[in-house]
Amino acid sequence: MPSTLPEGQAAPRDGALPPGAVAALGTRSFGCYVHVPFCAVRCGYCDFNTYTALELGNPPGASRDTYAEAAVAEIALAREVLGERAVPLDTVFFGGGTPTLLPAADLVSIVAALRCEFGLSPDAEVTTEANPDSVTPAELETLRAGGVNRISFGMQSAVPSVLATLDRTHDPARVPSVVRWARSAGFDQVSVDLIYGTPGESLDDWHASVNAAVALEPDHVSAYALIVEQGTALARRIARGDLPAPDDDDVADKYELVDDALVAAGYEWYEVSNWARGGNYACRHNLGYWQGSDWWGVGPGAHSHVGGVRWWNVKHPAAYAARVAAGESPAAGREVLDAGIQRVERVLLETRLATGLPLDVLDDEGLGAVRALLADGLAEVRPADAGRAAKRLVLTRRGRLLADAVVRTLLP
Numbered sequence: 001m002p003s004t005l006p007e008g009q010a011a012p013r014d015g016a017l018p019p020g021a022v023a024a025l026g027t028r029s030f031g032c033y034v035h036v037p038f039c040a041v042r043c044g045y046c047d048f049n050t051y052t053a054l055e056l057g058n059p060p061g062a063s064r065d066t067y068a069e070a071a072v073a074e075i076a077l078a079r080e081v082l083g084e085r086a087v088p089l090d091t092v093f094f095g096g097g098t099p100t101l102l103p104a105a106d107l108v109s110i111v112a113a114l115r116c117e118f119g120l121s122p123d124a125e126v127t128t129e130a131n132p133d134s135v136t137p138a139e140l141e142t143l144r145a146g147g148v149n150r151i152s153f154g155m156q157s158a159v160p161s162v163l164a165t166l167d168r169t170h171d172p173a174r175v176p177s178v179v180r181w182a183r184s185a186g187f188d189q190v191s192v193d194l195i196y197g198t199p200g201e202s203l204d205d206w207h208a209s210v211n212a213a214v215a216l217e218p219d220h221v222s223a224y225a226l227i228v229e230q231g232t233a234l235a236r237r238i239a240r241g242d243l244p245a246p247d248d249d250d251v252a253d254k255y256e257l258v259d260d261a262l263v264a265a266g267y268e269w270y271e272v273s274n275w276a277r278g279g280n281y282a283c284r285h286n287l288g289y290w291q292g293s294d295w296w297g298v299g300p301g302a303h304s305h306v307g308g309v310r311w312w313n314v315k316h317p318a319a320y321a322a323r324v325a326a327g328e329s330p331a332a333g334r335e336v337l338d339a340g341i342q343r344v345e346r347v348l349l350e351t352r353l354a355t356g357l358p359l360d361v362l363d364d365e366g367l368g369a370v371r372a373l374l375a376d377g378l379a380e381v382r383p384a385d386a387g388r389a390a391k392r393l394v395l396t397r398r399g400r401l402l403a404d405a406v407v408r409t410l411l412p
Helices: 019-023 067-082 104-117 137-145 160-165 172-185 203-215 233-240 248-264 284-290 317-325 339-350 364-375 397-401 403-410
Strands: 030-036 089-096 120-130 150-156 189-196 220-225 268-271 274-276 294-298 303-306 309-313 331-336 379-382 392-395
Touching: 030 067, 030 284, 067 104, 067 294, 067 317, 089 104, 089 284, 104 120, 104 137, 120 189, 120 284, 137 172, 150 172, 150 203, 160 203, 172 189, 172 203, 189 203, 189 248, 203 248, 220 248, 248 268, 248 274, 248 397, 268 284, 284 294, 284 339, 339 403, 364 379, 364 403, 392 397, 392 403, 397 403
Parallel strands: 030 089, 030 294, 089 120, 120 150, 150 189, 189 220
Antiparallel strands: 220 274, 268 274, 294 303, 303 309, 309 331, 379 392
């Protein structure tokens, strides 16, 4: 979760939502995001809401030893706020931080609490992120037996010097082992995450990382361009001239390389930075974000969205734990999204998807901009089909490289 929270409006201490928001629950996919804010080492490029053990100490609820209790308490609060409506979870996602720094039994206890309070759909997708050096075969078996059926490994690169620049501590030679262990444990899906554009990373380095990822035969690959976030150690190193800033042309070349390699290996892009072995392997939880579904975010700094209301929890684990221990909502603020904001967010998010943006979402100015996008080869219009009533605007690969510019054109 990003480290900076918006201001928004005051959130009620009991977490109550407007009746209309709760009434809409169940009309869309419903998921739960669980933010685990602990990391063994803070990576220099990361601005997520994460903490090392040395930063936090051992206060009740804010330490790894007691974090699961605080998360379970918030899950009980979520059930009270959402009422008695039967809304089984379609997806669960443990992110961070490094969720697997918690004991596997603690993650399983959180899954059990979600199952008890809400229930899980028969085909529920339950994902955890993991660093390659944060799991063992026994822990993976415990996770799988406890209901976690999808795992995403933070591979980032196969090149030691690139990992060192990113402050990643795992041995890249360990990645094939952890993927093999996950398969042996019976995970339904295995994903790997990559980062490109790291200062000092050559095109050959990136090629080696992509080849290494493909050789793992994962079900899903995410590849993200490095973003230099203000306030991070990496930003300071670049500002001092210790490292070069990412180059836009280099980043574009690396995107085309990974897209070519993955398509050749049988993967399909379904979101600008994500590829899968067919639609059944797309990350359904993340699709819920991009398609405006509902989710409850558990943990410090976690964001939630239900029925057009978005809220976010207090950032610091100690403040979060104190709130839930007192039986209060940990929400720091919230906003009610009007129709105009929801339309803008649909354009921002659905434009990134291979399924495209329905043209009827655009206003007259946006529709007028489509002609220029088509002429520039940045997008194409797909016809309506049996599953989609409206024509859709779908990015070409060149359009994916310029996705932010496309969105600005559609939202003049």
